[in-house]
Amino acid sequence: xxxxxxxxxxxxxxxxxxxWCEAGQTTAMARLYPENKYTYNFFSRKDDNIKxxxxxPFTAAGIGTNMAHFSGYIYRAAxxxxxxxxxAFFGKNDDVTHFFNYIVPPKVHGxxxxxxxxxxxxxxxxxxxxxxxxxxxxxxxxxxxxADMIVTDSEFSKSEILKYFPQHEKKLRVVPCxxxxxxxxxxxxPERIPEVKKSLEIEGDYxxxxxxxxxxxxxxxxxxxxxxxxxRSGSDVxxxxxxxxxxxxxxxxxxxVNDLKLSDRVIFTKYVPSEDMNHLxxxxxxxxxxxxxxxxxxxxxxxxxxGVPVIASDxxxxxxxxxDCAVICDAYSxxxxxxxxxxxxxxxxxxxxxxxxxxxxxxxxxxxxSAEMLYNIYKxxx
Numbered sequence: 001x002x003x004x005x006x007x008x009x010x011x012x013x014x015x016x017x018x019x020w021c022e023a024g025q026t027t028a029m030a031r032l033y034p035e036n037k038y039t040y041n042f043f044s045r046k047d048d049n050i051k052x053x054x055x056x057p058f059t060a061a062g063i064g065t066n067m068a069h070f071s072g073y074i075y076r077a078a079x080x081x082x083x084x085x086x087x088a089f090f091g092k093n094d095d096v097t098h099f100f101n102y103i104v105p106p107k108v109h110g111x112x113x114x115x116x117x118x119x120x121x122x123x124x125x126x127x128x129x130x131x132x133x134x135x136x137x138x139x140x141x142x143x144x145x146x147a148d149m150i151v152t153d154s155e156f157s158k159s160e161i162l163k164y165f166p167q168h169e170k171k172l173r174v175v176p177c178x179x180x181x182x183x184x185x186x187x188x189x190p191e192r193i194p195e196v197k198k199s200l201e202i203e204g205d206y207x208x209x210x211x212x213x214x215x216x217x218x219x220x221x222x223x224x225x226x227x228x229x230x231x232r233s234g235s236d237v238x239x240x241x242x243x244x245x246x247x248x249x250x251x252x253x254x255x256x257v258n259d260l261k262l263s264d265r266v267i268f269t270k271y272v273p274s275e276d277m278n279h280l281x282x283x284x285x286x287x288x289x290x291x292x293x294x295x296x297x298x299x300x301x302x303x304x305x306x307g308v309p310v311i312a313s314d315x316x317x318x319x320x321x322x323x324d325c326a327v328i329c330d331a332y333s334x335x336x337x338x339x340x341x342x343x344x345x346x347x348x349x350x351x352x353x354x355x356x357x358x359x360x361x362x363x364x365x366x367x368x369x370s371a372e373m374l375y376n377i378y379k380x381x382x
Contacts, residue, residue: 002110003029003378004094007040007065008072009101010058011051014245014271016212017298018117021153021177022100027061028178028371038063041090041097043072066090079105080138096378102136104143111381114147116140118295118316119160120216127216127293144168149377151175153296156317175374176321177296178367183274184305186359187282196279200269205238207341208284208308210272210299211291213242213250218290218313218331220256225290225337227260232342235265238285243269281306286344286351289318292331297321301365304358309351311340321365325357 005026009019030038040059044051044067055065068089078084085107090097092109099105100115121128121136128136144150144165150172152158158174187193197203207226211217219242226240240262242253257266272280281287287303290313297318300310304325312318313331322328327343327350330336344351 001095001378001382002037002039002093004039004041004066004090004097005063006097006099006101007042007055010040011042011054013054017296018101018115020298021115021117021296023058024178024180024367025175025371025374026063027058028367029375030061030063032368032371033375034062039066039094040064041066041068043068043070043075043089045069045071076103076105076135080135083107096381098374098378099143099147102143103139104146106146108146111148111378112146113149113151113377113381114143115151115153116144116157116161117153118157118293119164120293120295122164123160124216124293127214141165147171148381149173151374151377153177154317154320156320157295173373173377175370175377176365177298177301178365178370179298179301179305179362180367181305181363184278184281184302184362186307187279189279190282193279193283196276197283199276200241200243200267200272200280202239202241202267202269205285206241206267206283207238207286207288208241208243208280208303209288210243210277210280210303211289212244213246213253213268215253216291216293218292219253221332221334222288222290222337223253223256223260223262223266224334225341226266227262228334228338229341229345230262230265232338233345237345240266240288241269241284242266243272243280245271277302278306281308284308286311286341288337288341289313290329290331290337291315291318294318300326301362305362307355307359309344309354310358311337311344313337322358323361325354325361327354 083106086105087109095110098113104114286309288311289300293316300312310326312322312326314328315331327340329340
């Protein structure tokens with residue numbers, strides 16, 4: 001087969017979980033099934049070399065590129081209202097084209113697959129930025145109709161999609177994400193942990209949250225929970241590190257720290273480079289992920305792969321991902337989250353047990369398994 005992948009999630013200056021999902025699945029597929037021809041499609045009006053450089057780690061798996069010299073932003077905006085053929089830019093050689101970020105444009109040659117990661121814009125519209133919500137409100141219904149197959153990351157997300165789009169049940173498939181076990185594993189160079197901590201201005205022991213700083217991640221309740229924990233346990237406890245890029249509506253998250261007088265205990269880091277993530281993870285006393293809505297939730301799985309004990313919320317797909325290998329708390333109760341922090345802080349045996357079990361569970365979520373499931377979906381189309 002000739003298989004094309006829409007590369008938009010891969011050429012951003014700061015890749016999100018959607019980009020890492022695409023990278024994991026596409027590169028694993030190219031390694032597993034080299035008999036096919038694979039191509040990354042992308043628009044580029046300028047900075048061609050920068051985009052090609054960002055794709056280079058993934059094209060190394062044997063995936064070519066197909067660049068259309070046009071503004072992707074203008075194309076996406078125009079095609080919402082006028083059915084400008086995608087094939088006019090990327091040709092008619094591909095048997096399958098997979099779009100990893102919700103939207104299938106009009107008139108794509110061959111069969112089309114789209115990944116719809118979650119329904120957060122329906123379930124919690126107040127946590128989604130207006131531009132994203134408009135794009136999904138205006139385009140997702142038509143996109144799912146155009147797609148020959150719809151892929152989502154978890155059984156939870158499947159149930160959410162069917163709640164709002166029950167008509168697409170027959171073409172909806174679940175393909176869990178994976179974890180890069182070469183990148184996320186117990187640290188082999190622990191001497192680098194202090195260097196990474198210093199670069200991020202972290203001192204002493206710490207609980208870690210790693211992800212976007214935005215309302216959906218439930219960080220205000222986490223900060224309240226951490227305040228309760230420090231009141232119970234005293235000042236000589238691990239700090240709380242909130243690491244990741246700023247999303248939107250984050251001012252109230254920073255304000256919560258000031259209101260509770262925790263500015264000397266809660267550390268907001270700059271964006272963490274990919275090469276530092278493993279050391280930052282492995283240096284943590286525990287990983288905390290109290291999100292209220294996730295289509296999959298890769299960060300807890302990555303922490304588990306590193307052998308770091310995890311506290312996760314009971315919301316959405318997170319129990320499906322972590323199983324019985326994490327401390328589960330009530331997403332809407334700061335007291336429950338505080339209990340989880342206290343439990344992992346005081347119970348050495350539990351930390352050790354979760355470290356072992358977490359690694360075992362994470363090992364079953366490989367990108368190879370994910371790519372194999374996805375490839376079988378492509379084969380269903382013929």
